Structures are given as C-alpha cells and as structure tokens.
Amino acid sequence: MKNMRTQERIANGFIHSILGILSFVWILPIFWLVLISFRKEPGSYTSYILPKSYTFDNYIKLFTDTSLFNYPRWFLNTLIVAICTAAVSTILVLMTSYALSRLRFKMRKPMMNIALILGMFPGFMAMIAIYHILKSFGLTQTLFALVLVYSGGAAMGYYISKGFFDTIPKAIDESAMLDGANKNTIFWKITLPLSKPIVIYTILMSFMGPWMDFIFVSVIMKDNYQNYTVALGLYRMLSRENIFMYFTRFAAGAVLIAIPISILFIYMQKFYVSGITGGSTKG
Amino acid sequence: MATLQLKGINKIYDNNVQAVFDFNLDIKDKEFIVLVGPSGCGKSTTLRMIAGLEEISSGELFINDKFSNLTAPKDRDIAMVFQSYALYPHMTVYENMAFGLRLKKLPKHEIDERVKEAARILEIENFLDRKPKALSGGQRQRVALGRAIVRNAQVFLMDEPLSNLDAKLRVQMRSEIIKLHERLNATTIYVTHDQTEAMTMATRIVVMKDGYIQQIGTPKEIYNHPNNMFVANFIGAPAMNFITGKYAKGRFEVDNKSFMVPKMFSEALKDLEGKELVLGIRPEDIHYEGIVAETFPDTPFDFNIEVSELLGHEFILHGRFGNQPILAKVSARVDVHAHDTIKLAMDVTKLHFFDKETTKAII
Numbered sequence: 001m002k003n004m005r006t007q008e009r010i011a012n013g014f015i016h017s018i019l020g021i022l023s024f025v026w027i028l029p030i031f032w033l034v035l036i037s038f039r040k041e042p043g044s045y046t047s048y049i050l051p052k053s054y055t056f057d058n059y060i061k062l063f064t065d066t067s068l069f070n071y072p073r074w075f076l077n078t079l080i081v082a083i084c085t086a087a088v089s090t091i092l093v094l095m096t097s098y099a100l101s102r103l104r105f106k107m108r109k110p111m112m113n114i115a116l117i118l119g120m121f122p123g124f125m126a127m128i129a130i131y132h133i134l135k136s137f138g139l140t141q142t143l144f145a146l147v148l149v150y151s152g153g154a155a156m157g158y159y160i161s162k163g164f165f166d167t168i169p170k171a172i173d174e175s176a177m178l179d180g181a182n183k184n185t186i187f188w189k190i191t192l193p194l195s196k197p198i199v200i201y202t203i204l205m206s207f208m209g210p211w212m213d214f215i216f217v218s219v220i221m222k223d224n225y226q227n228y229t230v231a232l233g234l235y236r237m238l239s240r241e242n243i244f245m246y247f248t249r250f251a252a253g254a255v256l257i258a259i260p261i262s263i264l265f266i267y268m269q270k271f272y273v274s275g276i277t278g279g280s281t282k283g
Numbered sequence: 284m285a286t287l288q289l290k291g292i293n294k295i296y297d298n299n300v301q302a303v304f305d306f307n308l309d310i311k312d313k314e315f316i317v318l319v320g321p322s323g324c325g326k327s328t329t330l331r332m333i334a335g336l337e338e339i340s341s342g343e344l345f346i347n348d349k350f351s352n353l354t355a356p357k358d359r360d361i362a363m364v365f366q367s368y369a370l371y372p373h374m375t376v377y378e379n380m381a382f383g384l385r386l387k388k389l390p391k392h393e394i395d396e397r398v399k400e401a402a403r404i405l406e407i408e409n410f411l412d413r414k415p416k417a418l419s420g421g422q423r424q425r426v427a428l429g430r431a432i433v434r435n436a437q438v439f440l441m442d443e444p445l446s447n448l449d450a451k452l453r454v455q456m457r458s459e460i461i462k463l464h465e466r467l468n469a470t471t472i473y474v475t476h477d478q479t480e481a482m483t484m485a486t487r488i489v490v491m492k493d494g495y496i497q498q499i500g501t502p503k504e505i506y507n508h509p510n511n512m513f514v515a516n517f518i519g520a521p522a523m524n525f526i527t528g529k530y531a532k533g534r535f536e537v538d539n540k541s542f543m544v545p546k547m548f549s550e551a552l553k554d555l556e557g558k559e560l561v562l563g564i565r566p567e568d569i570h571y572e573g574i575v576a577e578t579f580p581d582t583p584f585d586f587n588i589e590v591s592e593l594l595g596h597e598f599i600l601h602g603r604f605g606n607q608p609i610l611a612k613v614s615a616r617v618d619v620h621a622h623d624t625i626k627l628a629m630d631v632t633k634l635h636f637f638d639k640e641t642t643k644a645i646i
Contacts (some may be wrong), residue, residue, distance in 0.1 A: 169367060171369035172371060174334075177336070177356050179386060
C-alpha cells in the first residue's frame with residue numbers, strides 16, 4: 001500500500017515538473033513582451049531582461065501619435081476585415097458542410113477529395129494569381145479585397161464541421177421533414193442549434209485567420225498605409241530606421257492584438273457545451 | 284378518412300440491391316396494419332416509402348385515391364414515430380410538439396390547445412418544460428407519440444417504436460398505442476420485428492421476408508392458417524414444430540411412429556399418398572392432459588424431457604418426436620423435471636401440412 005502511494009507521488013512529481021517546464025517555455029516570451037511594452041528606455045536590444053523603469057507611454061502614444069504609424073486606424077481595419085470574414089466564411093463553411101453531410105449528389109465524393117487535397121497546399125501559393133485577378137477587377141489595396149481573399153476559400157475547410165454534422169442522427173432531419181420543414185428550416189432551426197460548439201469553433205478560426213495574416217495584406221495593400229492591418233503596420237515599426245524608437249511601442253501594439261481574441265474566446269467558451277445532442281435518440 | 288393503396292411497389296437502391304419486391308396492399312380507413320418480419324425484410328423500407336423518405340423505384344402509391352409517389356413528405360398528411368424517437372434535443376417537450384404546428388403557421392392559441400390536449404392524453408403534462416435529455420425512455424417515446432398526435436394527421440406511421448424500451452414498459456406502451464388508435468381512429472401502419480406486437484395490435488398483419496410479402500391477414504388467420512413454413516414459424520412463440528414424415532394410407536409416419544390423420548385433412552392430402560411432407564404443430568397443441576390422449580387415442584407418445592423451462596404459469600419442454608426436436612408447452616400445474624419421460628398427446632385437429640420442397644402450406 002505504502003509502496004503504491006510513493007510510486008504515485010513520484011509519478012505525479014515527474015508529470016508536474018514536465019508541465020512546469022512546458023508552461024515556463026510557453027509563458028516566458030509573452031511575459032517578456034509585456035515587460036518590454038511597459039519599458040521606458042527605447043532600443044531593441046538590451047543586455048538585461050527586467051526594464052530599468054516603467055511607463056504607460058508606449059500604449060498611449062500608439063493611439064495619440066498617429067502621424068507616422070496610424071495604429072488605431074489599422075486596428076479598426078483589422079477588426080472590420082476579421083469580423084466580415086468571420087461572418088461570411090462561417091456561413092460558407094457551415095452551409096458547405098451541411099450540404100456535404102446531408103445531401104447526396106453525383107460529384108460529392110470527388111469534390112470532397114479535391115477540396116481536401118487543395119487545402120493541403122499553402123494558401124499563399126496562389127498569391128500572385130490572386131493579386132493579378134484582384135488587380136484586373138480594380139480591387140487591390142481595399143479592405144473588401146481582403147475579405148474576399150480570406151473568405152473565398154473558406155468552404156474548403158468544411159471537414160471538421162461536416163464530421164460534426166454527420167454525428168447528428170438523420171432521423172431528426174427526417175422527422176423535421178415530416179413536420180413540414182424544408183432543408184433551409186432544418187439547417188437553421190435544427191442543425192445549427194445542435195452544433196453550437198462547431199459553430200463557435202468555425203467563427204473563432206475564421207476570425208483568427210485575417211487577424212493574424214501578414215502575407216496577403218502585404219501583397220494586396222502595397223503602400224496604401226491607410227488600409228494596413230495591424231500585422232503589416234507593426235512590422236513597419238521594425239524597419240531599420242524605426243526600430244530603435246519604436247520597438248517598445250511595437251511590443252505594446254502586439255500585446256493589444258491579443259485582447260480581442262482573448263475576449264472572443266472567453267465569451268464563446270461558455271457555448272462549448274458537451275453532449276448537446278443527448279436525449280434526442282434512444283433511451 | 285384515409286385509405287392507402289400500394290400497387291406493385293418495388294425498391295431498388297442505387298447499389299442495385301432490391302429491398303422490396305412487388306408490394307401490393309389495400310389499406311382501409313382506420314385500419315391498424317402491422318408489417319412484421321425479421322430484420323432486412325424490407326418492412327422499414329416500405330414504411331419509409333409511404334412516408335416519402337425513400338423514393339419509390341417502381342409501382343404506385345395512392346393516399347386517399349390520390350397518386351402520391353412524388354408528393355413531398357410534408358404534403359402527405361402523415362405523422363411518423365421513429366424507433367430512435369428522433370426528438371429535437373435543443374427544444375423542450377412543448378416546443379418539440381409545437382414545432383410542426385408552428386411551421387404550419389397555426390395561431391398560437393390553437394397550437395397551445397393541441398399540445399396540451401396531446402400532453403393530457405399521454406400524461407406528460409408535467410414534463411412540458413423539460414428537454415428530452417431529462418426524460419426516461421418511456422417518456423421520450425410518449426413525446427414522440429405526442430408530436431405525431433398534435434398534427435392531427437390522417438395516417439400514422441410507426442417504425443419499431445417500442446424496440447428501445449424495456450420489456451415491461453413495452454407491454455404497457457403496447458396497450459396505450461392500441462387505446463390511442465381507438466381514440467384517434469387514424470389509419471396506422473406499424474413496423475415491428477416482434478410477432479407479439481403484431482398479434483396483439485394489428486387489424487391485419489403483413490408478414491414479410493427478403494422483400495416479399497409472405498401473407499396478409501388478420502392475426503387469427505395468420506396464426507391459424509399460415510401460408511407457408513416461414514409464416515408458421517415466425518408467428519407464435521415458441522415457434523411451431525416441424526416434423527418431417529411420410530403420409531400413407533391416412534396415417535402420418537415419422538421414423539418408427541405413426542398416427543391417424545383426421546378425416547378433415549384427407550381430401551387435401553389424397554394426392555400426396557406416399558410422399559414426404561412436413562407436419563406442423565404448435566407447442567401449445569401438444570398436451571399433457573389425459574383428456575386429449577383419450578380424444579386422440581392414436582397420438583400419445585413417450586416424451587423424454589431434455590430441457591424444461593419454467594415460465595411461471597407454464598413449462599416449455601424440449602424433447603424429441605421420433606428423432607426430430609420438438610417443443611411442447613404444458614401447464615405448470617403438472618410436476619415435471621428434466622430427463623423425466625412423460626406421455627404427451629397431440630390435438631390432431633390443429634395440424635398443419637407443408638410441402639417439403641416449396642414450404643407452402645397444403646392445408
């Protein structure tokens with residue numbers, strides 16, 4: 001008995017020390033970034049970790065000193081693009097997944113496979129083509145172009161939500177059908193309310209894509225500073241001539257990006273209710 | 284008023300598997316039709332074709348004399364209860380029942396009336412605010428029934444609605460469905476693999492096997508005059524005994540035994556002199572009581588009990604007639620034990636004869 005308990009203790013100690021190391025590795029860079037965002041002395045490279053003096057100025061100046069770097073504007077741009085993209089691509093993804101899960105049509109399997117294989121190529125492979133297509137429509141350097149690019153291929157990420165829809169018993173659809181519902185009603189009134197976790201997941205994912213993206217913005221926006229998103233704008237702060245002055249402000253800007261996502265996540269987390277389909281079928 | 288006609292209905296799936304062959308049935312108003320058969324016999328497929336959930340490959344379906352092959356499920360005025368209940372898990376019991384009515388855009392007070400009425404009939408008034416998750420299997424089944432009732436549909440379809448319930452609840456719900464049918468008078472088509480449900484509930488039974496109708500008839504007809512060995516074996520529990528033997532000179536000979544076949548059968552059997560036949564006799568027609576042995580003095584035989592199963596009020600005895608295994612059902616009042624040898628007699632007026640090759644009933 002005693003032997004077992006000591007064994008358990010050793011195992012627990014071992015597991016916890018691994019967890020401790022892992023969380024240290026994860027948290028350290030974030031902690032470091034937050035520290036720098038409050039650092040008073042400028043400059044990117046210092047020979048010490050803890051700042052010598054602290055200030056809020058980096059945050060305040062982000063929003064007040066907008067002559068060179070219009071951070072609030074970029075922040076708003078990013079927010080608009082991310083929200084629009086999240087709305088459009090969530091609907092696209094869910095509708096595609098529903099169709100692939102519930103309807104049976106000729107090219108269903110081949111289409112699913114093609115989408116899956118296409119999805120394995122990195123998105124920016126098509127960058128040049130997308131740029132020229134947008135240019136021929138006169139859409140480059142606009143936020144609308146960004147929304148188009150981010151949500152256009154969204155439906156290819158149908159896989160996870162289709163898998164979820166597949167677990168909702170078909171009998172529920174059929175019984176709704178006999179109750180007089182058409183596919184549209186079934187989708188909005190039955191399937192979606194039953195799929196809250198996956199709807200939330202899809203929203204989060206499609207919000208985060210544009211929020212974090214750098215490559216497409218830099219190609220599409222070129223030198224249109226007004227329409228920059230945060231990622232691209234912040235990167236400009238790191239250019240050789242600016243980095244000394246703006247490095248701490250860059251850190252403050254980076255910390256602020258994390259806030260909307262964190263809020264979104266915390267708010268949506270409560271909808272992650274497991275076993276929502278419980279009680280529908282069988283006894 | 285609802286009548287249904289199914290004319291020459293076939294179901295062939297995309298993978299070329301045919302599930303239903305040439306299904307013909309006229310269903311009268313207010314009938315309680317039970318489709319019964321082992322799994323994979325096409326009974327559920329037939330029901331789903333009537334509901335409109337499966338396409339009819341060929342043949343014609345008439346609902347109230349209206350050609351309905353291509354009518355959308357919601358326009359068929361049909362309510363269906365699924366084996367899995369298929370309740371909407373995110374809605375309360377009330378919303379579950381009201382869903383179809385809301386889609387029909389009925390006025391609120393009417394929806395309320397109908398739902399409450401159905402809840403009263405089914406005694407689920409206290410659960411109206413609950414979600415299906417918080418209900419027991421039997422209560423869920425009631426909600427599923429309620430959802431069908433509120434629709435005031437002309438035709439009720441039930442796809443093995445009791446199979447997920449435990450045995451006791453099943454018996455209770457069985458009688459409630461019968462009562463419900465008497466009350467609502469809706470034409471009902473009920474699918475089950477349980478012959479007891481078929482016998483107890485049906486006005487007419489349709490026995491199916493491998494996609495073919497084997498026999499259509501009232502429970503009594505099916506029980507007393509099965510068309511073939513499959514029906515004879517499927518309906519009745521325990522199943523009918525089959526004994527292979529030879530018919531000769533008015534006697535039926537099995538291995539080293541023989542007995543007189545009553546005159547009532549001789550006309551039908553007269554061309555089969557000397558042929559091998561299958562004799563069918565239900566376990567309940569093999570008796571222990573002396574009075575049967577006196578009435579049919581030819582039939583008593585020694586029966587060595589191999590296994591005896593006590594069901595409370597009766598025994599199921601396993602043994603042999605000649606070398607062929609048979610079952611007998613005797614009252615539990617007699618004291619019998621395994622490995623005893625007792626005298627049993629057959630009620631020969633209850634015999635059935637089947638052709639050995641075609642398995643069809645001769646009489």
